[in-house]
Amino acid sequence: MKIDFNAGGFGGSPFGAGGPFGGFDFGGASAPQEDYQPQKSEKKAAKPIQSPVRRTLTNLLVTVVFGLIYFYVVLPPINLKAPEFYSFVFLLCAVYCICAVMTTGFQGDGAKGYFNFVRKQCRIPFYIVAALIAIALVGGVLSSVILRADAYQKLLPIETGNFAEEVDQLSFDEIPVLDRDSATRLGTRKLGELSDMVSQFEVEDDYTQINYQGKPVRVTGLMYGDIIKWFNNRAEGLPAYLIIDMTTQEVTVQRLEEGIKYTTAEHFNRNLVRHLRFQYPTYMFATPYFEIDESGAPYWVCARMDKTIGLFGGVDVKGAVLVNAVTGECVYYDVEDIPSWVDHVYSADLILQQYDYYGRYHNGFINSVLGQRDVTVTTQGYNYIAQDGDVYMYSGVTSAGTDASNVGFILSNQRTKETHYYPCAGADEYSAMSSAEGILQQMRYTATFPLLLNISGEPTYFMAMKDNAGLVKQYAMVNVQEYQIVATGTTPEAAESAYLQLLMESGTITADDGQALIEKTQAEGTLAEIRTAVLEGNTYYFLRLEGEDVFYSISAAQCSDVVIMNVGDAVTISYAPTETGSILDAYSVAWTDKPSGSAWQAPQQDVAEAAPAGETEETEPVL
Structure with a gap:
């Protein structure tokens, strides 16, 4: 016979009022007044997916969806030689591991237990990542320039050539004058x-x-x-x-x-x-x-x-x-x-990189670090020139030391990568740009990065001179080997003629060679009319010969003798033969038979500004 005993009587607390122990104080302890009831608002943790097959399929599905979105946006090549591919695979493995842990539920006692649990769930992604890291490390070592310097220096086949014989002399309708x-x-x-x-x-x-x-x-x-x-x-x-x-x-x-x-x-x-x-x-x-x-x-x-x-x-x-x-x-x-x-x-940057490999490592990797015998690199810049229906990339070649001179230059076909090296010691491109800017320093023009031209067999830098607004105002030519020979002109033809004159005066080319080019662009006669105009701070003279309707314009900065020429003087004017219109750009004016003892007289007429091509503005003579 079982007897239920309730010390509190009829279900009450034995320490409550009316209970057998109700009047006693047990050190401040009091019995709970009511039993604890769990709150309905508390949520239970999400249960992990119990089926291994279902877990795996879920993990794979999430990873594939993420991978497709990533591939669509980032577009990495699926190629072991592409670093982007490794990043793509590593990211997919990380996504799979996160999904595996979440679908299984965190299990483990302490940090070590959790680590072992994660490692177990991510075993296959871990092996994939480890394999790719091993492949990348081995591939990186085999790609090292320290071990494969000879292979790097052979990337760009180079032939040494003769500049005067192999580089064509281009007409100015084939030369890009704009940068x-x-x-x-x-x-x-x-x-x-x-x-x-x-x-x-x-x-x-x-x-x-x-x-x-x-x-x-x-x-x-x-x-x-x-x-x-x-x-x-x-x-x-x-x-x-x-x-x-x-x-x-x-x-x-x-x-x-x-x-x-x-x-x-x-x-x-x-x-x-x-x-x-x-x-x-x-x-x-x-x-x-x-x-x-x-x-x-x-x-x-x-x-x-x-x-x-x-x-x-x-x-x-x-x-x-x-x-x-x-x-x-x-x-x-x-x-x-x-x-x-x-x-x-072949991009210009790729060709320059491959030439630098050749210039640095053709005598071995150790020589590129210690001694640096015959180590050369390309200069910091390049330009393009058209020849034989193709576009060629040009860049100077300088020694590994920091100097302002070139030992030669390369021309490389950007379609075939056919590359020729032309030895030619001289100024580098930036020295030539400084020389051209110095000649026109009062104008504060800025030189563009130069082209390399063959002018009468001489390697020559050709560049446009721009004002602060970026507009081309003049052109300059600088001899590569003697960069103190600098000529400028308002047209490419004018700059070339002035340049040829300087080459003849310096003895770089013979007078016969120079005249053979210049005579095609000369006019001789007696001055019938002289007008002047101030344009952009420069005084320009407009000369007309007897029997002609055209004017030849030239600035006092280009030819100081024009200031003291008079109507009736016999002169020879060099000008740009390709131009048409009623005003032609001249680039030199000289007396055919300089008058003796002639006194200076003011030019015949002034004009406020140059008349446009095809028109001649009549003005009153200056008194």
């Missing part, structure tokens, strides 16, 4: 003149220099002004591209029947880089170049890169994909089969 900055200004200004485009589009920052129909030009596409304008115009595409003639400074807006739909500034699947990645997921590409073929059809030239030394070293071009900018059609060519109209396959 990239000036071309950019002209392109932006031209778009601003087009009312139907300026509100919707902007000019892309491509300005690729190419050889188009035998002339050096820069081409660039357009891009949408913003995302709203893209949405409104994306169906028709970009309606045109720009061609900037580097010799005449003329800008042409080439309108298209069907708009350009694939550019680097496009969005989603029409973005050029994304379009290429989906077509060629394993290829590594260099920066695409915008070019046009001889018919004017727009293309993107996308060089396919490869690492030829070890796993990560010896970057070189393996081929190129040509993408039709209108249709998006892609065609791959091996490097030896690339069409001849393509000009930019």
